[in-house]
Amino acid sequence: MATGQTLASWTADGGASFPATNFATFDTRNTHPCYDFDPTTQESIYLHFVLPRHYGGNGITVYLHWSATSATSGTGGWDVSFERIGDGQQDIDADGFATAQTVTAATVPATSGNVKITNVAVSNGANMDSIAVGELFRLRIRRDVASDDATGDLELVAVELKET
Numbered sequence: 001m002a003t004g005q006t007l008a009s010w011t012a013d014g015g016a017s018f019p020a021t022n023f024a025t026f027d028t029r030n031t032h033p034c035y036d037f038d039p040t041t042q043e044s045i046y047l048h049f050v051l052p053r054h055y056g057g058n059g060i061t062v063y064l065h066w067s068a069t070s071a072t073s074g075t076g077g078w079d080v081s082f083e084r085i086g087d088g089q090q091d092i093d094a095d096g097f098a099t100a101q102t103v104t105a106a107t108v109p110a111t112s113g114n115v116k117i118t119n120v121a122v123s124n125g126a127n128m129d130s131i132a133v134g135e136l137f138r139l140r141i142r143r144d145v146a147s148d149d150a151t152g153d154l155e156l157v158a159v160e161l162k163e164t
Contacts, residue, residue, distance in 0.1 A: 003058055003163055008049045010159045017046045017138075024143075027155065029067070029113065034155035036069065037143035047139045047159060055133050059164035062101075063119045064141065068108040070152040077105030077144035078154075080120060084129040085136035097140055098129035105148045115157060121164045 010016075012026070012033035024035040024045045037043045062080045081097040083090065090096045103120040122128055131137045139161075143154055 003056075005163050007052050007055055007060065007161045007163055009161070010047050010049075012157050015048075017048065019044050019046070024156065029069075029155060032157060034067070034157045036153040036155055038145070039143075039148075039150065039152055039154075040145060042142050042145050044140055044142045045156065047141065048136065049139065049161065050136050051131050051133050053133045056163060057124050059122055059124045060128060061119050061121045061162045061164045062103070062139070063117055063160040063162065064103060064156060065115050065117050065158035065160070067113055067115050067155045067157065068150055068152060069155055070112050071108045071150040072110050072112050074108055074150035075105040075148045076108050076116065076118075076150045076154045077146075077148035078103040078118065079142050079144045080122070081140040081142075082122065082127070082129045082131060083138040083140065084131045085138065086132065087135065089135070096129070097138075098127055100140075100142070101127060102144060102147070105144065108150045108154075123164075
């Protein structure tokens, strides 16, 4: 597959799973589905994908589409982690996420409700938990409350995975 091609995408109405505690909460904004992430507690959401068979092994760039509930200044930060489920690779009774990759904190839009798109390139191999084509994996997304300073919730509305 060519670099820059979309591998998968997700919107907030597409379903997700959650940790037992500190999870993002489903919400809507003017009928747009989103998940709210708290400004002080690192909350998470898990998205499930199968790595397409046309993936060429160049790594994945994760694009997060998000807005701020009320903030019009400050920065919003995120991190993402991959977990290979695969064929006999992960006991799903436990978590096995690779090291979190930080999405550099970005200035929130000056208008509350405008969507910001930020991204992080994740290299193939250990940073992607060595996911192979055709394998199930989870993508954990967390608000990086230690490196952002936007007040109020951040709202995740969509995620796109592109081959780097």
